[in-house]
Amino acid sequence: MEILNFLLQLDKQTLIYPDCDNYLESAQKMYHKFTGHYYRPMLMAFITGIPYLFGSSDTGIFQWSLFVNIFCWLGTSILLLEILKQFVKEKLAFVFAILPFFILGNIILNFHLLTENIFVFFIMLAFYFLFQYYKSNTFWYLSLSLSLLLSSMLIKPGAKFLAIIITLFFIKEIFRNYKSKSMIFLYGSLLMILIQVVGMRVQYGDFTISYIDGVTYHNYLCSKAECFKNGKEYSQLNNPRAEYLFSLDFTEQKRVALEDFKHQIKTNFPNLVKAYFSDVAENSKSGNSCIEDLKNYDNKVDFSFWKAFVFDITKWQNRLFTLLGLVLSVFFLFKGFKKENAYFFVAFFVAYIMILSGISCGQGDRFHLVTFPFMFLLLAKFLSTKNYFKPTSELLQK
DSSP states (O other): OHHHHHHHTGGGOOOOOHHHHHHHHHHHIIIIIOOOOSSSOHHHHHHHTGGGGGTOOHHHHHHHHHHHHHHHHHHHHHHHHHHHTTTSOHHHHHHHHHGGGGOHHHHHHTTSSOSHHHHHHHHHHHHHHHHHHHHHOOHHHHHHHHHHHHHHTTTOGGGHHHHHHHHHHTHHHHHHTTTSGGGHHHHHHHHHHHHHHHHHHHHHSSOOSOSHHHHHIIIIIIHHHHHHHHTOOOOSSSOHHHHHHHTSOHHHHHHHHHHHHHHHHHHOHHHHHHHHHHHHHHHHHOOOTTGGGOOOTTOOTTHHHHHHHHHHHHHHHHHHHHHHHHHHHHHHHHHTSSSOOHHHHHHHHHHHHHHHGGGOOSOTTTTGGGGHHHHHHHHHHHHTTSTTTSOHHHHHTO
8 A cells, every 4th residue: 555655655645535524524513513414324424534533623623534434444455354354364375465465446545535445345244244254144244234234234335235135135034133132233233324314304304224225316327318319428527417416405406306217217218228227337447536536736847757557457357357347246145145154145235336436437446346355256156166275174174
């Protein structure tokens, strides 16, 4: 990370993206005004704004964000190592566990106030507990896993369907243990979600996790479909439809976005499908968009070279790892369809993120890079059928 920081002057950049500004604003609302944010849920706001408890300035929030991102970035690989040791040799598990450190897009995002590395850590921790549940058949591991998945929608609202679907897979087990002390984790996460949706209803008018979903599919997917219909080139920065939507209050934004989506399905369905696959393709092949905005504050002569070089690496990492993730997720989904296991749910997560990425574009590799550590997990499992990869203890049992 320090090498990339030295080459690209990452810690000297001053550009704050609109998303980052939103996360800062959500923390300000929570800690200074005790209110919620219209787009960014409470758990991310809580994590982001912790320094405010100690009198921090806004600048301190960005410094704290770097620390949190690095902690989650490192923690993800440690958790991956613990999972991998269950089915491959320790040395090989270590090799696979350090591979996420070479995902350059994730390193770049460490320096921005964004959710990606925090979200990945939450999901990896959830899957770590899920693996422990399948290994020990102990319910409190399952409760921890599901509570983390449910809580993740309060970091990234797009995770709500992922969390709901996986939770429903275990609904019988949950009902069998609803009086168990271990249910406190699940009840706690459900309480946080209830506070979020009720708070949004009281403050803005709707029972919802966030208003960001309607804004996203309206301003990206549906706007691009409309451009295809009218023979125009889609532009994220020059989008009259987005300007109109942002002129409305939040309840109206939600209503207008939903009505527009229904209208597009009825009257412009082929172009909506075309826009969807165009978004998925763009999210699968783009490099890290943050690199393009980097400035050469130290006036180094080789800065432009390294900037272009690292961007190309992120671009090809995105293409290769997305393709591998797609193939492996399909393989494990079909393999585990009738016999559910932890690998099935990891594959489901990878596929879910790739499918969800079709609602947005212009984000570079931000959508798909959250799947890459899980792709490495599936790849290691796929290769573990070979004796060379299996743990010594497993070989001795044969």
